[in-house]
Amino acid sequence: MARWLVTQGDHQFSAADLKELKSLAQNGQLGAGDMVQPPGASDWLYASELPELAPLFSDEGTLDDDDDSDWDMPKTRNKTPIAVLLMGIVLFGGWGMWNYGQKLPNHEDLQILGGTTGLQLTEMIASTDTKVYAQPLSTAQAVGTISKNSTVQLLGKRGEWYEVRNATGAQGYVATNTVVPAYYFAKAETRQSHDPIYNPDRYVFVKNSSWMQLPDQRAENVTIFQFLLQNKSKFNMTAIKLMATIKDKNDRVIETQEIVIEGPIPAHDGVMVGTLKPAANDPTGSIRLMTTGLFAEALKADPSLMSRWSDGVELTMESEGFVEANIDLLQVRAIPEAL
Numbered sequence: 001m002a003r004w005l006v007t008q009g010d011h012q013f014s015a016a017d018l019k020e021l022k023s024l025a026q027n028g029q030l031g032a033g034d035m036v037q038p039p040g041a042s043d044w045l046y047a048s049e050l051p052e053l054a055p056l057f058s059d060e061g062t063l064d065d066d067d068d069s070d071w072d073m074p075k076t077r078n079k080t081p082i083a084v085l086l087m088g089i090v091l092f093g094g095w096g097m098w099n100y101g102q103k104l105p106n107h108e109d110l111q112i113l114g115g116t117t118g119l120q121l122t123e124m125i126a127s128t129d130t131k132v133y134a135q136p137l138s139t140a141q142a143v144g145t146i147s148k149n150s151t152v153q154l155l156g157k158r159g160e161w162y163e164v165r166n167a168t169g170a171q172g173y174v175a176t177n178t179v180v181p182a183y184y185f186a187k188a189e190t191r192q193s194h195d196p197i198y199n200p201d202r203y204v205f206v207k208n209s210s211w212m213q214l215p216d217q218r219a220e221n222v223t224i225f226q227f228l229l230q231n232k233s234k235f236n237m238t239a240i241k242l243m244a245t246i247k248d249k250n251d252r253v254i255e256t257q258e259i260v261i262e263g264p265i266p267a268h269d270g271v272m273v274g275t276l277k278p279a280a281n282d283p284t285g286s287i288r289l290m291t292t293g294l295f296a297e298a299l300k301a302d303p304s305l306m307s308r309w310s311d312g313v314e315l316t317m318e319s320e321g322f323v324e325a326n327i328d329l330l331q332v333r334a335i336p337e338a339l
Helices: 018-026 082-091 095-103 188-198 215-219 292-301 303-308
Strands: 004-008 011-015 035-037 123-126 130-133 142-146 151-158 161-165 171-175 179-181 204-212 222-231 236-247 253-261 269-276 288-291 309-311 313-316 324-335
Touching (some): 151 188, 151 236, 179 188, 204 236, 222 324, 303 309
Antiparallel strands (some): 123 179, 222 313
């Protein structure tokens, strides 16, 4: 029996018929922005584009009246709206999607996505009206909205959230299943080539992590974390945010601290991270955590920086008596120009 295919982010499954799809939508297991492929078809539609399912999503993406107007933006800047594209698929038996896919570049030509649509590599299209949050949490404050078919700039990926920026420069977080990268409509080869842009967290790893507290550092509750940031993609990676987690002897988390690392991780390479302390005559200065590559560039301009540099990330923790400390990746962004 032919079945319907459903794509939710990286996960794909099948449904027996429209009745099962309706049940999934009613139970909140199928979203308006999820992609659906009818039996025997080669094209994909948003779940909300199916007449039988559309009424079930009528309340989804309802927006608050007090959202920041900076986020209200016009439909895509003279770019082909997804709704029009999908209508073309329905009316012309899939020719619209085939034609769209043909205009996408292969892995050797990655300057733009979408040909005449003008979509840039780091842009995505909103699949539904949705809120934009100040933090990557559905309980966080909504800082604005984006409208269906509008475009946003990708700034980074953090778990199941994208950090994005709109045409006016306002930024925040949206759930990954509310926006669609154009590469979803391309050939498998193109999708594989572009994947690090939209899923950079799959390609960056924290390796060889260790921590220590010397006697004088223990008195000030300073912990030194040493680790390697490994990049297994063909893109440089930047905008790195990590999470330091410490636990007590009962394996209970007693403190977490978010860490922002300056500098890139080169493609197919790894870098260590260190701490640049403020100058002695700058009592209001703060430490900078950066990759060794970025520090090497700064050192060329000012060799005196070496006296303020130490290997590893130095953090002042509030908790005492912990026995375990870990560093994990939180957020990262690929730089397409590095290809």
